[in-house]
Amino acid sequence: MLLNTCILLECLFFLIFSSSATISSLNLTLPHQHPDPDAVAQDVQRRVNVSLSRRQALAINAQCQTGNPIDDCWHCDPNWAANRQRLADCSVGFAQGTLGGKGGQIYVVTDSSDSDPANPTPGTLRHAVIQTEPIWITFASNMLIKLKHELIINSYKTIDGRGANVEITGNGCLTLQYVSHVIIHNVHIHHCKPSGNTMIASSPTHVGYRGKSDGDGISIFGSQKIWVDHCSLSYCTDGLIDAIMGSTGITISNNYFSHHNEVMLLGHNDKYALDMGMQVTIAFNHFGVALVQRMPRCRRGYIHVVNNDFTSWEMYAIGGSANPTINSQGNRYTAPPDDNAKEVTKRVETDESEWAGWNWRTEGDVMVNGAFFVPSGVGLSTQYAKASSVEPKSAALIDRLTMNAGVFGGPRDDEGEGNSYPGFSGGGSGSGGTNRNNGDGDFFGMVFGSGASRLPPPSPSTSIFLSLLIILILYTITNHDAPLSLQLLLL
Secondary structure (H helix, E strand, C coil): HHHHHHHHHHHHHHHHCCCCHHHHHHHCCCCCCCCCHHHHHHHHHHHHHHHHHHHHHHCCCCCCCCCCHHHHCCCCCCCCHHHHHHHHHHCCCHHCCCCCCCCCCEEEECCCCCCCCCCCCCCCCHHHCCCCCCCEEEEEEEEEECCCCCEEEECCCHHHHEEEECCEEEEECEEECCEEEEECCCCEEEEECCCCCEEEECCCCCCEEEEECCCCCEEEEEEEEEEECCCECCCCCCCCCEECCCCEEEEECCCCECCCEEEEEEECCCCCCHHHHHHEEEEEEEEECCCEEEEEEEECCEEEECEEEEECCCCCCEEEEEEEEEEEECEEEEEECCCHCCCCEEEEECCHHHHHHCCCCECEEHHHHHCCCEEEEECCCCCCCHHHCCCCCCCCHHHHHHHCCCCCCCCCCCCCCCCHHHHCCCCCCCCCCHHHHHHCCHHHHHHHHCCCCCCCCCCHHHHHHHHHHHHHHHHHHHHCCCCHHHHCCCC
């Protein structure tokens, strides 16, 4: 056992310090990273085609059969509330197969308070999300939950707000860190602010010190199989949804985004090797009023942007750096009146000699009011060969596919706490950062509690070491039969 541990350490240090150990040669793979992302993109379009064909064949005009494969999967059942966990079978894209709390007990939240994050009260949302077993969480009535500090969510949880008007706001908001199989459905998330430097429970038996959070609506950190569906998000200090540090297997669908600057960040920084395995589906969302940029802003990875309605931006809609793969299919992009902001795309702090070979593809997108998408990489890679052979569904149907985006049965914008946009005035310098500081920000302060000083970007060897270390941690978390020597090494 000790010998195995020593060998593992020796290999680790060899990879870190060997001059030939480049990032490209490490061939890093994340848990739940799909080996053929183009096949996943094809499957989303196939499911849309099936749902639209069914609707046409049945001549159904009701809102039930919309052609949206997620909604048609469960919403047409008048008795859906008797089988809530059917929702877990309805995800599409890279989060397909996300279980959430499927198979677990129903936990009904009856108490909207959040008085003691270190010792949550039974019946509260915080008490529900830290349980270790699968839990399907519902709400007894309409609730405004004002968080005292960030809500740390454990694996195999579903937050299901259907049947109630559930608003989550306050300090920290939702944190998913080194977890998997989480579904967040049908809740309003708004006015989230930084918080921390305190003790917070992350399980029934563990309470730990947390540094200052960024004020994201939903922060996804080193996590896989995450599905965010039918939520309304607005007015947060940093990002509405950020996914960083080796997160993958994510679908962001049917949401309504509004009143925000830096909407969505995918990827920690340009040098972080594990984010090469990030795979995200962004489908059937409505990007609404008072949005500025990052819908999303991508680093590395494969991002499938399909059948969304982009009705507002002030700078750009989709941006990126560090050679992300962006597959844009069947979206509607409506440009703002500003003649200087018609371009959908932005290569962040990168000149054309670098990005000319990046795979940024637009297929079947509809451009409105002078919008234009600058593609790249055509003919330079076979990465899109399969996806390109599939004719994307026309964005003329985008109204129907996004007609229910956001929370069901409620207003999609959250106007309750004023008209200022926190992200516009100095926000966004946390895990995602801003374009001005190249996005390295205060990530280490959030995790390890320094909170005060800004660290310089890590050296390449440090980045490789951290990447390898996180691979080992993720492997241990997701493989219960990992060798004991590996488990001991990570203690």
